Amino acid sequence: MTVPNPNAATGLDGDQPLLEIRRLGIELTDYLPPRVLVQDVSLTVRAGESVGLVGESGSGKSMTIKAAMRLLPDNANVSGDINFDGRSVDKLSRSELAAYRSGDVAMIHQDPRSHTNPMRTVGEFLIEGVVATRQMKKSDANDKAVALLAEMGIGDAGRRMKQYPHQLSGGLLQRVMIAASLMNEPRLIFADEPTTALDVTVQSEVMAILMEQIQDRDLGMLFVTHDLDLAAAVTDTLVVMYAGTVVERGRAEDVYIHPRHPYTAALLASRPSTTQVRRLVSIPGRPATAYEVGDGCAFAARCPFATEQCRSTRPPLRPVDDSQVACHRSEELAAVLKEAASA
Amino acid sequence: MTPNPKRVTSSRTSRYATALTAALLLLTTACSGGGSHDDPAVKSGDLVSSMPKATGEIDTLNWNLPGEPETLDPANTVTYSSGPVVHTLCDGLMTAEPDFSLKPNLATYEVESPTKVVYTVRDDATFWDGTPVTAEDVAYTLNRTAQPEYVLSYIFANMKSADVTGPNEVTVTFSQPDELFLNEMQNVGIVQKAYTEKAGDKLGTASGGLMCSGPYEFDSWSPGNSLTITRNDDYWNPDVRPLAKTVKFSFIGDATALAQALNTGEIDGAYEIPASAVPALQKSTTGTLTFGPSMQGMNINIVTPDGPTADNDVRQALQKVLDRDAIAKVVFHGAATPNYAVVTPATWPVAQKDIYQPAYDKLTEERAYDVQAAKELVDGSTYDGTPIVLAIQAGDETSSQVAQLLQQQAKSVGLNVEIKTMQPLVFSQAGYDASKRAGVDMMIQTNFNGTADPLEPIGFDYLPGQAYNYTNYDDPTTTDLINQARQTFDADERAKLIVKIQERYEADAATIPVVSTNTVTFLNDAYTGAVTSFAYWSMPAFAYVGAK
């Protein structure tokens, strides 16, 4: 898992990004004043590109992809632009939205068990999307589902189709989930921690199947995870979020090897090593949420390098080398951070 | 005396009844004066024994019974609900008139000796199926009813045998003279032997049916819902011409629901209207409420020889602390008349009224509501604040209200009355079984002085060893006087003796008379003819109701 996938870096350049998120803000309106969850987040996913969105729980990464699918609850207020293939997702009509969700994108969730209706069979789950949106006839959909299951390495696909979710193991169910996301031939897949809830033993297997499909079909992917290693291994570009904002963005190997933000470095330093037995270095303090932080850098409270400036002025996202970083002291700390990350 | 107000265990009437009714009318007029409330109370002159004769036919008369009859077996007919129905279906050897007088019905009788009576069954009477009523059927009925398993068997306690002794002749012999037996023959419906034997235990149930000779035939009974009887067009008695083709009975026991049903005309009439429904029905524009004479009443009996009520001063105080006028008005809404003596004016033979009246007036005066006097009595007594337990039957609203009023009024003179509610069965048992009323000082009981012979209740209550002599009253002089009175056949002399007896036991004050109640009948204004005295219970009451 820690070995970067050499095939991952493809098609960084393209004319128009598939998904473009600009200055996204999300706040919850049933609080007074409204609670800000995501602030000023911008990112792009090109066709065939895999983008990793990394951060701790509460950093706003899941909210971001929910916003991209327009799945946020009514009490969430969204600002900024989300464009898919040049069209604004927020302005899609009801039918366009349905077409967008059913045709252009697909989502794989963290916990396949709670994301499938326990009362419906696997087969019903697989074909419902395409049948209900009239993209396919039922029998065709059935055939395709069986074929996809087989592709996922699921033997005896015909029998599995008639089973209920609780009769499948988590890994198997996640493969079903992946198959379901491919039923409608989407161009972009949102993967929300697709392996986190699985047994460690099947995580890599499921991940491998997912990546294989993504690459075979040359799909774009926005991959949400808290696992920086995994993200670096499977994606082309990494976006690191903290407390609702982007703190660092860049090519996966750049960010992984040369973290430019103290938070990224701290994340890298705190990962368990597979080769050495040592105490885990955890990031001191508690992860903050967007509405809790003041005017300064969101990470200042936990940052060992924070200065007075960090605490009073929020650093903008700015280019540093090939990456973009929101840190006042990025340049002066470059060596220290690289050292810390690889320690 | 009947402890259970829902039940009429005896319905003895007497030949003095006509006179009695008149006496009752006079008396209640005398007693109902006074009271400041302008309640639309019954003026006692309104007590009516029957309504003007009806002439028009009715298709269906909808009548309510105070509850579903448990059975229509004449041998078990003792309740308010079953009585009028059974006595409409089944003729007795005798029958009553609205004024309580008796006349022969299926038979005439001859008293051959004090212990031998011969009944001659009339030869033109027929059962519903057309077969004649024979002496065989009569003897069978009498012997059947005498079996101890039947409730009416007590009537036959002194009967030795009932045998067919001639073509139309039944001879009844007694182990000792029993005058009451003759009167009770109005309440024993004659059943057909053949049918009854075939029906067995099912006789008088919804499925078993009946075979009698009355003016109506049993039609159908759907338990829990309704009971229907239809006219017997071949009724043998030309004097009785029923007007309603069918009578359909409902069984509403709830006062509110009953009043509403009568008010809307959904039900045409009902006997035994509960007191709490009286005010609403008095205002009714659909029908008329009629108060008729009855010999029932309510007493508070002291039921133990011990306890705080053993003190005569306490008893006298309780007599005076009871506001009988208020109770008649507020609890009974005028459907009752205050009463001050165990022997109610209704039970006086009318010819001897002048002998009874002065003594009654004296009691009335002595026991008039007087808080001050009662308080003095209590202060001078041995009363130490021990609660006086007053038992009432659960679910009996009027008893409960009387008890609550007494409790409040007793409190004002320093008597601590505690109300104890007993489940109906326990209450009934407590009426005859001293162990079931341990700890109880007083019980509110419904009193049924059915006979116009005052000696009967006196004998029950004040001779030593009697079941209803709750306080173990044992006064040799009283006992002597009672025995003397029993052998005195001159009415005036007897009355004088009774007044003497009364003076003795009333001084003991073990019974606190409350009110004598009236029979309350409601009938839709479209109809008339109903018998409104309590005699209805022993009569084919529904044969008289018809259109105006």
Added chain:
Amino acid sequence: MSAIALDNTTTPAGARRSKDKLLVVSGAVCLLVALVAVFGTVLAPHPPDQTDVLNASLGPSADHWFGTDGLGRDIISRAMAGARVSFAGAGFIVLGSAFLGTTLAIFAAWNGGWVDRNINRVLNVMFAVPGILVAVLASAIFGAGFWAPVIALTIVYVPFYARVVRSSAVRECKMPYIEGLELAGVSSWRICTRHVLRNVSPIALAQATIAFGSALVDFAAVSFLGLGVQPPQAEWGLMVADGRSEILSGAPQQSLVAGACIVVTVVAFNVLGDRLSSRIGADR
């Protein structure tokens, strides 16, 4: 990691702030009724048992705000006095069944195995017997009065607690720290009372608050049927029954006042219980 899972919808947290008003209001009503139950006879404008036959069945007036009943007693005073009996009835039922139910639940959860299974089976059987039936039968056996329905309903309400408390006690008993305490040699009694009981008691409390309303209604229903508290005691169910005959004469005050007392009290307790249990996070 984070204490607040922001990725989930935040409605419960958002809703809490505004509904806390409900908690305060319902709590205040409950307190008010409780005060009336305790001091009602003192506060009542008239002596609640004082009959006054000359002023029976009066309509509302300045002296008698809601009129008088069939024996001339002041209706509002009786309703205030009735609060005590109704409250005491429901209170005994709730306390008794909470005690029995919680004890049984913890006993079952702690012992587990066949003990737990059999207790559960018995509770299921008890669930199958309708409360009002048991209360009515109890009145037949012990005689009508205050205690027969109280005892019967106490037993009937046991499974109501036991089921809920048991499941949370089972969860509690499986917690690693309990095993730790056991290994450390702490006695079962101490673990059950100091740890398990303490941790399930908030749920039992919320359950009790909700049960109070139903207990009040069931208790009053038995009185309404004439099998519970007997006159001259003032009790709400009894007053509703007592006032029925006056409804026909167009004077439904007594039934309505007593009925309203029941409804208001039950609403208040239900809302309070609901708010409490959702605060504990044990919302039904």
Added chain:
Amino acid sequence: MSSTADVAAARATKARGSGRRSGITMKVVSTVLGAVGTVLAASFVIFVALSFAPGDPVAQLLGSKATDEARAATSAKLGLDDPLLVRYWDWLSAALHGDFGTSFTYRTDVIELIKPRLETTFLLVAMAAVLMLVVGIGLGTIGGVSRRWRPVVSALAGLGISIPTFVAASVLISVFAVQLGWFPTFGAGEGLADQVEHLVLPAVALSISYGAYVTQLSSAAVRDEAGKEYVMTSRGRGIPSRRILRRHVLRNAALPVMTASGLAIAGLVAGAVVVEQAFAIDGIGSLLISSISNKDYPIVIAVSLVIVVVFVVVTTIIDVAQVLLDPRQRGDR
């Protein structure tokens, strides 16, 4: 501790029920056996409890004037002198042959007394159940789906659940029968149309609090289900929301709603005891109350059993239906 024992027990059960079909059958059989056991236990408890109740049924039968001999004879005839267990055994063996004995007071077969009353009560409960389910589930669904109507529905349900049947009865009688005169107030009527008219107010009174209960539960169930993550999955797949509501949310919410409705229907049967008293309807509830005061054992036991059986049958049906309808409970893994 408990967990090990449970696991062992679970394994044992699994080992016995081999295969999927027999798993279901075992579950159904054990549920039904449990139900029969409950009914037997209830009948015994009621029988024993009643025999300890004070008051002698003979007092009711023969009145106060009867002689002691007559009382003794009647008591012997009714079998009241036999030991308790003998009486219960006699009763039970007769009951198993469909003979529930003869009423002491009515002196007729208990079955004949119960049957017509049961029809009345059944109609009452059926009408109340229809009202309760239609209004309860309807309102509950609205409250579960629509954020706008949720507070209204939850306030209505909160109020409704707090209105006892006897209070509702008094108010309904006062307003609709006495003031407005729209409905008759008592009895059960004859003929279906008349019966329905008679039972409208009682059915409304009976259904209010259970209807509110069903409303609350179905509202919560629908809301719960609508908040489940798989619903978001479906939305994310572009499935029309109507279809999601119908095919997923409502269908899945139906299971808990069915459970609640079943319990509520059983509750209606018990509640009928109170409503029948309040509206003077002669159903099995009224029969029960009057028989209790008369100590008419055969009726009390038979009616109590009818109520218990209804309870048990309803809960059993729910349990069995749960097993059959919910794939997770079918016990096949």
